[in-house]
Amino acid sequence: PLGLRNEDIYSVVFSEVRGQQVIDLHTHLLPPSHGALCLWGIDELLTYHYLVAEYFMTAPANISPEGFYELPKKEQANLIWDALFIQRSPISEATRGVLTTLVALGLDIHVKARDLNGIRKYYDKFREGGFSGTSTFVENVMAISGVRYAIMTNIPFDSTETQHWRPRKKDYPATFRSALRVDPLLAGDKETIEKALRAAGYGTSVADARNYLNEWCDIMQPEYMMASTPHDFMFLAPDNGGGILAGAKKRGLNEDSMKVPFAFADISANECSGCEETDMPTVLNEHSDFLKDCLIKVCEERNLPIALKIGAHRQINPSLLAAGDGMVAFADAASLARLCSAYPKVRFLATFLSRQNQHEACVLANKFRNLHIYGCWWYCNNPSIIEEITKMRVEMLGSAFTAQHSDARVIDQLVYKWAHSRAVIAKVLAEEYQKAISSGWQFNRTEIRRDVSRLLGGAYEEFMGKHLI
Ligand code: RAT
Ligand code: ZN
Structure with missing residues (x-):
């Protein structure tokens, strides 16, 4: 027969999803040439901020976050191992991820024996090899996890990072590509922007910021610009001031006007319960300059997309540092629609943190050709939620989206993030193919390979190759 039989679909889809390389389109990984900023190994795995947060849910009262963070990494890792793997069972996604990773690295015997020292010894061998040991380990992980590039x-605003780019850009393998992070520009964080500009010998005008950004684009050669927007980020269409409104709630903008639909309404002083009449325009103008006249301008000139991560509420519990980030904010998706329509030549990649925003995100991707939806981010990066989101995306977008990104911070995490996601993506796809077969279509393996390749990075590359006139 021309097409695969219904009963063969599962095995074909699973083998295609397992066998294809992925493009990991957002990580926090840095290459071995970044020295200590390239994180890998068991102690980094165990002290991943997801696990620190999980640990503190049940940690003894005499262990404060401050005291915990003062301990050497190895001791922090010991505490987490004992609490989450020995005193409790590793059944959460973040703990199970450690198991999947170690087993794929060939440490199943140590995992079964719960032998943390044996695991450490495995890593020590690579550490003893210095830079080349690290590089070998990184290459192994990329191969095991099937990542083509990550x-x-x-972040040009972070001096611990910039030293690895200036005065001379360090070499890194082609399995790493750059994205230039510009959060302060979307948050209107003037203090950070001005500090970075002054430190680099620039003035502090918007034109200076544009030159600064251009200089960093020359150095980093990014694939795209990116930012995680503040939880209450709002963008107003240009005829309403063309600005962004970070801190809108804080400044007293009332809830109803936050929810105004696409054709954005006025935010007049009347709608502003309890805020100073003068607050709003000042905020808009300040912020819009850095967006409109700096970020957007540079993106238009260089044909660079902007990747947005929308809906994280930072520092819910500041004592936990990075582990205290991230209450999930139901975001104003209409702001994304307004961005896409205000700047039709700029391409936007977007992912939302809230499960509640996922449906709207699909609808928007279906409306704007300059928008590409990617990945299941952070609190959505759990198998049950990946399944639900991926199914909805296939139903609404076909294969015109990127199913996943890892957000890995530790090299080794690529292994589990991709293994776990691949299993879910394959299941969803197999079910959707079976439905199409029931409706009368036939598929061959080549077509399935093509579709899988789109979901694992091909759709991203197609979107990146798009020139919007
Ligand atoms: O998922 C995470 O690790 C978060 O802490 C954030 O860093 C997020 O991914 C981001 O890029 O803002
Ligand atoms: Zn991230």
């Missing part, structure tokens, strides 16, 4: 997060 896109980094490179």
Whole structure:
């Protein structure tokens, strides 16, 4: 027969999803040439901020977050291992991820024996090899996890990072690509922007910021610009000031006007319960300059997309540092629609943190050709939620989206993030193919390979190759 039989679909789809390389389009990984900023190994795995947060849910009262963070990494890792793997069972996604990773690295015997020292010894061998040991380990992980290339997060506003780019860009393998992170520009964080500009010998005008950004684009050669927007980020269409409104709630903008639909309404002083009449325009103008006249301008000139991560509420519990980030904010998706329509030549990649925003995200991707939806981010990066989101995306977008990104911070995490996601993506796809077969279509393996390749990075590359006139 021309097509695969219904009963063969599962095995074909699973083998295709397992066998294809992925493009990991957002990670926090840095290459071995970034020295200590390239994180890998068991102690980094165990102290991943997801696990620190899980640990503190049940940690003894005499262990404060401050005291915990003062301990050497190895001791922090010991505490987490004992609490989450020995005193409790590793059944959460973040703990199970450690198991999947170690077993794939060939440490199943140590895992079964719960032998943390044996695991450490395995890693020590690579550490003893210095830079080349690290490089070998990184190459192994890329191969095991089937990652073609991973896109980094490179922050020009962070001096611990910039030293690896200036005065001379360090070499890194082609399995790493750059993305230039610009959060302060979307948050209107003037203090950080001005500090970075002054430190680099620039003035502090918007034109200076544009030159600064251009200089960093020359250095980093990013695939795209990226930012995680503040939880209450709002963008107003240009005829309403063309600005962004970070801190809108804080500044007293009332809830109803936050929810105004696409054709954005006025935010007049009347709608502003309890805020100073003068607050709003000032905020808009300040912020819009850095967006409109700096970020958007540079993206238009260089044909660079902007990747947005929308809906994280930072520092819910500041004592936990990075582990205290991230209450899930139901975001104003209409702001994304307004961005896409205000700047039709700029391409936007977007992912939302809230499960509640996922349906709207699909609808928007279906409306704007300059928008590409990617990945299941952070609190959505759990198998049950990946399944639900991926199914909805296939139903609404076919294969015109990127199913996943890892957000890995530790090299080794690529192994489990991709293994776990591949299993879910394959299941969803197999079910959707079976439905199409029931409706009368026939598929061959080549077509399935093509579709899988789109979901694992091909759709991203197609979107990146798109020139919007
Ligand atoms: O998922 C995470 O690791 C978060 O802490 C964030 O860093 C997020 O991914 C981001 O890029 O803002
Ligand atoms: Zn991230």
